[in-house]
Amino acid sequence: MANAQLQSVLDHIDKDFDNSLERLFSLLRIKSISADPAYAGDCKAAAEHLAKDIASLGVATEVRPTAGHPAVVGKAKADDKADDKAGGRPHVIFYGHYDVQPVDPLELWHRPPFEPAVADHADGRKIIVARGAEDDKGQVMTFVEACRAWKKVTGSLPIDITFLIEGEEEVGSKNFVPFVEANKDEFKADYVLVCDTGMWDPETPAITTALRGLLYEEVKITAASRDLHSGVFGGTAMNPIRVLTKILGGLFDGDNRITIPGFYDGVKDTPPEILEQWKKLNFTPESFLKPVGLSIPAGEKGRLMVEQASTRPTCDVNGIWGGYIGEGSKTVIPSHASAKVSFRLVQGQDPQTIRKAFRDYVTARIPGDCKVAFGDHSAAPAVALDWNMKPLAAARQALTEEWGKETVLMGSGASIPIVADFKRALGLDSLLVGFGLDDDNIHSPNEKYDLRSFQKGIRSWARILAALAEVK
Structure with a gap:
């Protein structure tokens, strides 16, 4: 792609930025809260608004029904008469979402959540404040x-x-995943572009190359047929809280490794060249843990803290309950005790295999006077890109050129299930590029998107599109 042509595109982005901002504001004003049926009409309005905007680019676009809120599908394919190289052009899917989180608690917002505005951040940055500003309307509009x-x-x-x-x-x-599966022949492409992630910091671009999977389990251990008087039965009756806490405490060894047999089977180490890049990043207990009142990393010993947070598998007890927890005292031996346990998984770990291993681990430690029951919850596999993927290298270079700092290839400790669904249903890898920041308050009151993230995000995608056109 000629440098002069790209530069003209970048110049136009800067010249037209005020109009780009107003187009984003028009989308942000629509209350597309997907969780609340009362806003179903607003979700449809957001889909129609976005479809009309994309269609204004000369893209054949339509609002397509699903069993829930509608999807927007637009197809921009080269015309052979207009482009002699059409047959060799990459074909990508761009994915994003127009729905937003509920705004509660409303009283914590500094301004109405669906009245977008540019405001001053406490540190002097200019920010766009509104529900959906970052997640994901602002990110979608950088690409559009x-x-x-x-x-x-x-x-x-x-x-x-x-x-x-x-x-x-x-x-x-x-309802979106069944829609994709039902139309998979229509959605053939080379790979997917996803704009729903973030940067390393306000100055450093990033591409998310791995997403941890998720397994969520619930355990209930039952002993006696009813709660027992601890003065009468204490010392003789089995206490399920004691059984449960002993099992949960045994999940980790002295090096904070998970002790479930076979848990690490198939888990690969991060390439040495990526680890060397990560060592240069300011990801320390001071920068990451201190803001939440902590100072000591609790992950596997001998691993970088950035590995612990993003590319190593984890286990966490998310809730535990049993017996009397009200005011005052009640001296009972409870009849049952329960816990919720989640695992963040990495490439090479199958959620169902880990589920069975966890249940076998627990069951083997249940005393004869107790029984255990398990509850099924979420299960999603991890996703990881090939570090040598050509589009990844092209996008990385384009981002580096725009931001003037080397693009970080990073893993994400979180899960984005749709990325795994694209791989499973369509056989497509996803390139995850986003411009969100850690302080954007997504899912919280006063959600924001840095004005600079929005403008340079647009410029970044312009560069990435040019770079991807050269990938063969």
Whole structure:
């Protein structure tokens, strides 16, 4: 892609930025809260608004029904007459979501959540404040605006794009995934672009190359047929809280490694060159743990803290209960005790295999006078990109050129289930590029998106589109 052509696109982005901001504001004003049925009409309105905006780029776009909130599908494919190289152009799916989280508690917002505005951050940054500003309307519009600039300046897009934007990400994509599966022949492509992630810091771009999977289990241990008087039965009757806490405490050894047999089977180490990059990052107990009142890393000993937080598997007890927990005292031996336990998994770990291993581990430690029951909850596999993937290298270089700092390839400790669904249903890897920051308050009151993230995000996607066009 000629440098002069790209520079003209970047210049147009800067010149048209006020209009880009107003187009984002128009989308942010729509109360597309997917979790509340009262806002179903607003979700439909957001889909229709976004479809109309994408169609204004000359992209064949429609609002498609699902069993829940509608999806937006747009197809921008090269015309052979307009582009002699059409047959060799990459074809990507761009994924995002227009639905947002509820705004509660409303009284904590500094301004109405669906009246977007540019405000001053405490540290002097300019920020866009509104529900959905970052997650994910602002991120979606960085890509749409980059495409708009390419169309305005050159009359075409550098690559073939299928826009695929859903309205149920915040409620687990429960109807969107079946929609994708039912139309998988229509959604053939080379790979997926996802803009729903973040930067390393306000100055350093990042590409998320791995997402941890999730396994969520519930355990209930029952002993006696009823709660017992501890003065009468204490010392003779089995206490299920004691059984449960002993089992949970045994899940970790002295080096904070998980003791479930076979748990680490298939887990691979991060490539040495990536570890060397991570060692240069300011990811320390001071920078990461101190803001939440902690100072000592609790992950596997001998691992970088950034590994502990993003690319190593974990186990956490998320809740534990049993017996009397009200005011005052009640001297009982409870009849049952329960816990919720979650595992963040990495590539090489199968959720169902780990589920069975965990249940076998617990069951083997249940005394004869007790019984155990398990509850099924979430299970999603981890996702990881090939570090040598050509589009990854192209996007990394494009981001580095825009931001002037080396792009960090990072793992995410969180899970984005739709990425695994794209791999399972369509056989496609996803390139995750986003411009969110840790202090954007997503899912919380006063959600924001840095004005600089929005503008340079548009410029970044313009560069990435040019770079991807050169990948063969």
